[in-house]
Amino acid sequence: MTEALSFAEREQRKRTIISYAVAIGLYALLFGAGLLFDFLRPPIMDLSNKTLIVNIQGPVVNDTGKGSPVEKKDTVATERPAPPPSPAPKPQAQTAAKTAPATPSPAPQAEAVPVPVTPAVQQPVEPWTPGERGPGSRVSSSESSVLSPGEGQVPWGTGQAIKIMKAEKGNTVETTLGGSSETVGQSLYVPIYLGMPLPSSVSADLFNAIPDEIIPPHTVITSADARKRAFLNYYVKNGNEYVLKNPAPLDVREKLWEMLEDAGYNAELADYKAGRSLSPVVIGFSITKDRQLRGVELLQSSGDPDIDAAVLYGFKRASFWNKSGDTIQGRFVYRF
Numbered sequence: 001m002t003e004a005l006s007f008a009e010r011e012q013r014k015r016t017i018i019s020y021a022v023a024i025g026l027y028a029l030l031f032g033a034g035l036l037f038d039f040l041r042p043p044i045m046d047l048s049n050k051t052l053i054v055n056i057q058g059p060v061v062n063d064t065g066k067g068s069p070v071e072k073k074d075t076v077a078t079e080r081p082a083p084p085p086s087p088a089p090k091p092q093a094q095t096a097a098k099t100a101p102a103t104p105s106p107a108p109q110a111e112a113v114p115v116p117v118t119p120a121v122q123q124p125v126e127p128w129t130p131g132e133r134g135p136g137s138r139v140s141s142s143e144s145s146v147l148s149p150g151e152g153q154v155p156w157g158t159g160q161a162i163k164i165m166k167a168e169k170g171n172t173v174e175t176t177l178g179g180s181s182e183t184v185g186q187s188l189y190v191p192i193y194l195g196m197p198l199p200s201s202v203s204a205d206l207f208n209a210i211p212d213e214i215i216p217p218h219t220v221i222t223s224a225d226a227r228k229r230a231f232l233n234y235y236v237k238n239g240n241e242y243v244l245k246n247p248a249p250l251d252v253r254e255k256l257w258e259m260l261e262d263a264g265y266n267a268e269l270a271d272y273k274a275g276r277s278l279s280p281v282v283i284g285f286s287i288t289k290d291r292q293l294r295g296v297e298l299l300q301s302s303g304d305p306d307i308d309a310a311v312l313y314g315f316k317r318a319s320f321w322n323k324s325g326d327t328i329q330g331r332f333v334y335r336f
Contacts, residue, residue: 169193170268174333177287183324184287192314192334194254197272197306198234201243202260207231209263227259250313273336278302281311283332287322294327302336 005013162181166173168191177184210231213222234256235242248256261267282300285293296316301308311334322328 169270170273170336172335174335176331176333177320178329179322179324184322184328185320186318187321188317188319190314190317192311193267193270194257195250195310195314196253196257196270197310198244198248198253198256199260199265199271201238201241202235202265204237204240204242206260206263206265207235207242210259211262213258213262231256231259250310253310272304272307276336278304278307278336280336281308281334283312283315283334285315285330285332287320287328287330289322289325289327291320291322293318293320299331302334 160180161176161178162184164173164175164177164186166175166189171193173189173192175186177186207228210224210227212220212224213227214220231242234244234246234248234252236245237243257267279300279302281298281302284295284297284299286295288294293316296312298308298312302311315332315334320330
């Protein structure tokens with residue numbers, strides 16, 4: 001026979017059984033809640049391998065390609081009021097009208113076409129985005145506008161345009177791009193002055209001061225003697241100075257200018273602009289949607305063809321980026 005349990009042991013067993021029952025009940029309740037939530041939860045759509053097309057309304061842009069804003073309106077034909085009755089014609093006029101052949105009346109569509117307004121008369125209302133320059137365009141002022149044949153004065157640098165300003169060796173550079181700063185910009189600029197005409201003569205002290213060409217901190221890539229020999233390809237000694245004997249090609253001038261500056265020559269007081277009144281060099285260009293520089297054209301000369309060629313050479317070595325998806329027009333101004 002089993003030994004009878006005491007009162008305390010019976011109570012302990014009762015509490016244990018109740019605890020197990022409560023725990024099992026809680027687990028069953030949680031399991032049932034999980035099943036109910038899974039049943040009521042909406043299915044999740046897997047779009048990882050599907051293509052979604054979202055149509056977003058974009059801004060209305062100028063599609064004329066001339067840089068002038070066009071306000072797009074619905075061309076709804078409106079009826080014209082009937083003209084007032086004319087006075088009775090003379091008999092001779094009636095006879096002539098009867099004998100003359102009847103001329104066809106103009107088509108209603110021709111009357112409904114609005115008369116175009118030239119950009120020279122109507123000022124831009126919407127922000128202006130420059131388009132393609134027409135052939136033969138010329139700058140009438142280095143500050144305000146470009147004259148496009150058949151289009152009148154097309155404004156530069158107004159509305160949606162950015163300007164990039166630089167200064168080098170006493171000269172200033174201004175690049176205007178027809179777009180916002182988020183869509184177009186310049187990624188590489190090569191100093192223009194490195195292609196300018198070289199000094200007609202330099203002192204012997206300056207020549208002797210030409211140092212080694214060094215990459216910081218102390219790496220010599222070209223010795224001073226080698227640089228001087230290259231310099232003498234274009235200069236010859238004449239007394240206490242070295243005189244330019246052969247015009248240096250554009251692609252050689254950069255190295256010679258670097259030698260002169262390393263020796264202490266002040267490029268801000270260079271011979272090519274000393275005592276001269278040079279006009280700003282103005283260049284028109286376009287940047288295609290694949291970042292190609294196209295349509296580079298000299299719009300205004302400095303008055304010196306050699307300087308014009310140097311500015312064009314240096315400008316073409318620059319590069320731009322364009323995220324607008326369209327061709328962007330630009331203007332480059334180099335002032336002395």
